[in-house]
Amino acid sequence: MLTESFEVFDDRFRRYAGGCVHLEKLYTGCRWAEGPAYFAAGRYLVWSDIPNDRIMRWDETDGSVSVFRAPAMNTNGHTVDREGRLVSCEHRGRCVSRIEHDGSRTVLVSHYQGKKLNSPNDVVVKSDGTIWFTDPSYGIDSEYEGDAAPSELGGACHVYRFDPATKDLTAVATDFEKPNGLAFSPDEGLLYVADTGATHVPNGPRHIRRFRVNADGKSLSGGEKFAECQVGLFDGFRIDVHGNIWTSTGAGVDCYAPDGTLIGRVRVPEVVANVCFGGPKRNRLFICGTTSLYAIYVNTQGALRPQH
Numbered sequence: 001m002l003t004e005s006f007e008v009f010d011d012r013f014r015r016y017a018g019g020c021v022h023l024e025k026l027y028t029g030c031r032w033a034e035g036p037a038y039f040a041a042g043r044y045l046v047w048s049d050i051p052n053d054r055i056m057r058w059d060e061t062d063g064s065v066s067v068f069r070a071p072a073m074n075t076n077g078h079t080v081d082r083e084g085r086l087v088s089c090e091h092r093g094r095c096v097s098r099i100e101h102d103g104s105r106t107v108l109v110s111h112y113q114g115k116k117l118n119s120p121n122d123v124v125v126k127s128d129g130t131i132w133f134t135d136p137s138y139g140i141d142s143e144y145e146g147d148a149a150p151s152e153l154g155g156a157c158h159v160y161r162f163d164p165a166t167k168d169l170t171a172v173a174t175d176f177e178k179p180n181g182l183a184f185s186p187d188e189g190l191l192y193v194a195d196t197g198a199t200h201v202p203n204g205p206r207h208i209r210r211f212r213v214n215a216d217g218k219s220l221s222g223g224e225k226f227a228e229c230q231v232g233l234f235d236g237f238r239i240d241v242h243g244n245i246w247t248s249t250g251a252g253v254d255c256y257a258p259d260g261t262l263i264g265r266v267r268v269p270e271v272v273a274n275v276c277f278g279g280p281k282r283n284r285l286f287i288c289g290t291t292s293l294y295a296i297y298v299n300t301q302g303a304l305r306p307q308h
Contacts, residue, residue, distance in 0.1 A: 038278030091139025236274030277302025
């Protein structure tokens, strides 16, 4: 029997919503929780508390929470690369950085065509090791989540692909108002990207777009609207092994089938910013809601990167 934590819009969702499963609050005390990333080898999760300029750490072995890094350059989105290193989007650094195995910080990319990036927001690593990220202006719009500054890119907010091996940075999508969360389909044949332009443009975009990754693995085509947010805005999201999108919204975490149908929702009592799958079986959905970190078990698993 489903608990009040789940809301079903389409019977397809019932297979993913476990009976007698409840949303759990793991921690509270953030100002704007974002960017969860799970480290399977250490059984811990890190996430950003952007306005408080810190990265938090939740230990799965005993439930303890500590400050992982502070100050933290107002980091936003994180991901774990193929070598188990933390890759981060920095608002204040206006860059994508990486924490090496020895704990040192490396700035991977900070400029496009000789100009500073705006404020990288969310990031994913493809199976070939390339880093794909979004660069809206939220971190330079005010002092709250970074340092207020003019855009050196003339306000242009793009989706980028960075190759750490060659240092090449390419704008792969340039027609966004405010590109935000992004994720690849399980086979990496599709890239989904949220646009939260409604924060800056009246009646602006509040949707997720779907692109096809071309045969070269480096460029995109398409870009049609995949889904329109029903409550608030889409922000960060992740995709499970079945190709469903689990995305943040103003009402919780909405689940969309690969055909674009909203099939269900995990109710969360705060606006959700981002999610990730974790746990030993990758079947625990960690949820960053405004002030708190939540988690819930679901009957699916987060998609793994294909072997390259």
